[in-house]
Amino acid sequence: MKLCVASTNPAKIGAVTSALEKLTVQAEVNQQEAQSGVSAQPFSIEETKAGAINRAHHVLAGFDAAIGLEGGVFELDGTLYLCNWGALVTSTGAVYVAGGAQVPLPAEIATLLRAGEELGPVMDRYAQETGIRHHKGAIGILTAGKLNRVELFSQIVVLLFGQWQANSD
Ligand SMILES: O=P(O)(O)OP(=O)(O)OP(=O)(O)OC[C@H]1O[C@@H](n2cnc3c(O)ncnc32)[C@H](O)[C@@H]1O
Numbered sequence: 549m550k551l552c553v554a555s556t557n558p559a560k561i562g563a564v565t566s567a568l569e570k571l572t573v574q575a576e577v578n579q580q581e582a583q584s585g586v587s588a589q590p591f592s593i594e595e596t597k598a599g600a601i602n603r604a605h606h607v608l609a610g611f612d613a614a615i616g617l618e619g620g621v622f623e624l625d626g627t628l629y630l631c632n633w634g635a636l637v638t639s640t641g642a643v644y645v646a647g648g649a650q651v652p653l654p655a656e657i658a659t660l661l662r663a664g665e666e667l668g669p670v671m672d673r674y675a676q677e678t679g680i681r682h683h684k685g686a687i688g689i690l691t692a693g694k695l696n697r698v699e700l701f702s703q704i705v706v707l708l709f710g711q712w713q714a715n716s717d
């Protein structure tokens with residue numbers, strides 16, 4: 549099966565390859581940078597989900613399926629939360645979506661995002677590290693490493709493939 553992942557972010561590529569191993573799915577995995585078609589910092593569940601779907605559709609041509617993975621934030625009861633969404637689209641027109649881990653963001657981070665900053669650089673400054681979004685992710689910082697961005701997106705990819713399988717039998 550030829551599969552395309554709509555990102556060159558190593559955390560997202562690693563999530564797909566580790567999920568495929570767990571699912572024992574043989575696939576030729578290609579990676580392509582893709583426009584999410586939403587704001588650089590998605591600010592709702594709807595926008596984050598749409599970004600994942602748009603990415604997958606943008607790279608699907610020539611493949612059996614494509615996966616889009618998108619991180620974002622959303623407001624709930626006055627608190628800003630991290631959210632993560634994935635989409636798997638197939639050459640036959642199927643679209644599967646799944647949401648992943650959500651956690652509250654510290655108030656100081658929320659203030660900066662509401663002022664228009666992106667979570668990536670904000671997390672790097674907050675944790676005094678670089679490139680957090682390419683490996684442990686905000687989830688890794690906020691859970692003291694108990695879950696990282698690869699594991700988080702890997703679970704989403706398993707949910708996507710599981711739905712594909714459940715609808716293909
Ligand atoms: O290369 P791509 O695939 O675009 O991946 P990304 O790391 O830019 O991440 P997303 O586009 O999926 O997320 C949208 C923005 O939200 C930020 N973001 C989302 N989840 C994050 C996380 O876990 N850690 C750090 N930044 C995150 C990041 O700065 C992005 O600019």
Ligand SMILES: [Mg+2]
Pocket residue numbers: 588
């Ligand atoms: Mg991005």
